[in-house]
Amino acid sequence: MSNHSTSPAASRRLGIDIGGTSIKAGTVNQENEIIGRAAVPTDAGRPWQTVAQDIVKAAQLALQDAGHTEKECLSLGVGCPGTIDAQSGTVVYSNNLHWKDVPLAQALQKAFSLPVHISNDANCATLGEVRAGAAKNCKNVVLLTLGTGVGSGIVLDGRLFEGSGPGGAEFGHTLLVMDGERCTCGRRGCLESYASATALIRQAKKAAETQPNSLLAKLCEGDLSRMDGRIPFTAARSGDAAGQRVVKQYIAYLAAGITNAVNIFRPEMVLLSGGISKEGAYLTDPLEKLVRQNAFGGAASFLPQIRTAALGNDAGIIGAANL
Amino acid sequence: MSNHSTSPAASRRLGIDIGGTSIKAGTVNQENEIIGRAAVPTDAGRPWQTVAQDIVKAAQLALQDAGHTEKECLSLGVGCPGTIDAQSGTVVYSNNLHWKDVPLAQALQKAFSLPVHISNDANCATLGEVRAGAAKNCKNVVLLTLGTGVGSGIVLDGRLFEGSGPGGAEFGHTLLVMDGERCTCGRRGCLESYASATALIRQAKKAAETQPNSLLAKLCEGDLSRMDGRIPFTAARSGDAAGQRVVKQYIAYLAAGITNAVNIFRPEMVLLSGGISKEGAYLTDPLEKLVRQNAFGGAASFLPQIRTAALGNDAGIIGAANL
Structure with missing residues (x-):
């Protein structure tokens, strides 16, 4: 799913959290501090292609806010409510977004030359807490x-x-x-x-x-x-x-x-x-x-x-x- | 837990299953076929040190049955009923064996110059089925x-x-x-x-x-x-x-x-x-x-x-x- 060609100095990562009301984007540094942010309305119920465009927009705004470019990033990750097929990058079903079998990672891949990963939103929250929050350094x-x-x-x-x-x-x-x-x-x-x-x-x-x-x-x-x-x-x-x-x-x-x-x-x-x-x-x-x-x-x-x-x-x- | 010094050609592994009635030992080859076997009575309720001696005996009999020596083996593993601390090699509690805080791996380590691992018996049965049984090649x-x-x-x-x-x-x-x-x-x-x-x-x-x-x-x-x-x-x-x-x-x-x-x-x-x-x-x-x-x-x-x-x-x- 990747045609990755970042600079060797790349060390930032892009993260997106698709919520019921807003799509929140951020770039994080190696210490997992958020150094650029943006948010756009989710407007759940719209066709997924339109939402995907806004995800791209939010990511670009976050990069802009941090004052760096895609080339300085290693990857783009997306947390999405619902049942996610992480391997194929598909949103199998999302009640909140009214989505079924949406090839989200593939669509985002067209806009970025970064590896794109998606997972369930609660999964992402857990990983965030383990990497940088209350469960920092915990294994299980x-x-x-x-x-x-x-x-x-x-x-x-x-x-x-x-x-x-x-x-x-x-x-x-x-x-x-x-x-x-x-x-x-x-x-x-x-x-x-x-x-x-x-x-x-x-x-x-x-x-x-x-x-x-x-x-x-x-x-x-x-x-x-x-x-x-x-x-x-x-x-x-x-x-x-x-x-x-x-x-x-x-x-x-x-x-x-x-x-x-x-x-x-x-x-x-x-x-x-x-x-x-x-x-x-x-x-x-x-x-x-x-x-x-x-x-x-x-x-x-x-x-x-x-x-x-x-x-x-x-x-x-x-x-x-x-x- | 290891002072391992097997020959470079070593490819066998020793496995022990401590059951309620018998201690079963086997040596397996790289294809996970059992090539030597032995069994001795468990006689649950005895002091753990005595049972540990019989585990050593069963392992030696299985080696003998297969016609090879410890030097041809890579490791010794033990499946034991109860709550096991795999990291320290301790049987924390076993109702069936009437054991509490038994340093089993440490004791067996004295008798063998192989790495010794222990785990719960149901865990071992699961791993066995995944390596060589009904769930062969399954990941989860x-x-x-x-x-x-x-x-x-x-x-x-x-x-x-x-x-x-x-x-x-x-x-x-x-x-x-x-x-x-x-x-x-x-x-x-x-x-x-x-x-x-x-x-x-x-x-x-x-x-x-x-x-x-x-x-x-x-x-x-x-x-x-x-x-x-x-x-x-x-x-x-x-x-x-x-x-x-x-x-x-x-x-x-x-x-x-x-x-x-x-x-x-x-x-x-x-x-x-x-x-x-x-x-x-x-x-x-x-x-x-x-x-x-x-x-x-x-x-x-x-x-x-x-x-x-x-x-x-x-x-x-x-x-x-x-x-």
Whole structure:
């Protein structure tokens, strides 16, 4: 996929993060610092060819911002939501972008004389955190993004794990409860349907409905559609029993998913990102306790640190640049 | 861990499989054919130092059987039941052997001038099947042993995956049902507590109890303690409704666990070994159908072949020889 002809002094890398609202581009140096940036609107729903043109534009603007040219770069990497075939450079399916079988790497290859790599956005965020963020220097890391869904990325022996084919590293789509809650993937009982922000909001609404005098309910100001992922934590921190029950149950679900990851991967670190991860130690402390109790071999076994991601949106750019 | 000084022509490898009843040793050639064999009783429960002496004895007998010497060998590998620290060569914990923190590799190293490696027995069986068995030439493989428990091994990019610390690749101890059946590991709801032979027997006994006129019950000849992992399949194949319900439910449990493995690893192949795997296509055909339905991305996604292991007990020896 490459007709690479950069200068021997080339040391920059280009990274693109295709988000739901904006396409973010950055150039990074050897220390993985972002030295040039640009962003253009994603305008999801447009034909992929038009979006691809804007990806090229964003990359060029980032180069311009950094004051260097393509010749000073080693590679271009793209993080994209959905199921990605990294080997062929194809977006197999992206719900967010309304794309199916899009040969994105091939299209971008026409605009750049750099090797082009693509991967899933959560994969890129994980790689970014391992190269330059909270998991720097870790060899085996599992990251879970707690947002609308539960995304995940897996780094093994320092490298992104992609599996033999597309659709792997989908830890959000492993079971917590067989035949349980309906998941967006069509299956029932996946981690995503219990530990996403969407799931937390559902759990909190249900509790607020039956306990209208709780702080959990009152923080919605008479309108349960105002429930978000922060309110249950705010209520719980204030000592509200309903809020505490919701948060305790949510943490139990998430801990069960993390324990599964520990029993499979024994990573040095489990990283949490996405909206819910902003709760910090209020989330990670009880998670570590539950994982210690329930992991195979218990408290004496090899257990990971559970941390929140450090780079925010930059993780995706830096990870993509390192594909 | 090595003071290796073999002859330049060395090309054999020694493999040891420590089982519950016997210690099996073999030497393999470059084609991974076993060319010398020996077995001595395990006599589990003895002090580990005594067992280690018998491991040395078994290895020497296997060399003798093959008609060659240690100098013609490149390495010695040992597969051991339990939680193994491959890096330090320690058996962290083995329930079957009643061992805790046993420096096995170090002890064996004193008897041989070969590099000594140890790993979990299911890991070795997986590596054996990848090097010389049903998954030959596959890069990403997950193996589940369906026996007293559910053991597992994971080969990624052609190499055994061990994680950052001991206690990984324990796929049998990931959830099917949060807060479900009590598992041997202390947690509730693990795959092992639904898909092991032990679990199948429990499920079949329960069904036979409530349906005493079923073939499932009759095959136990009036004594439900005679129930084994084969009877439900025999009854189901004969058209017995009770047997068919038990087998269908068991396969649904196992398929759910395999679907989890697919969503994480997207392996080229999932291998089943152990007693239950002898049911062959009667087991793997419906498993493939259910995995196709439930995997992330469905039937259009990258799906593994589901096969039964080919090497039987030899897988452990060959895998250990390849550590």
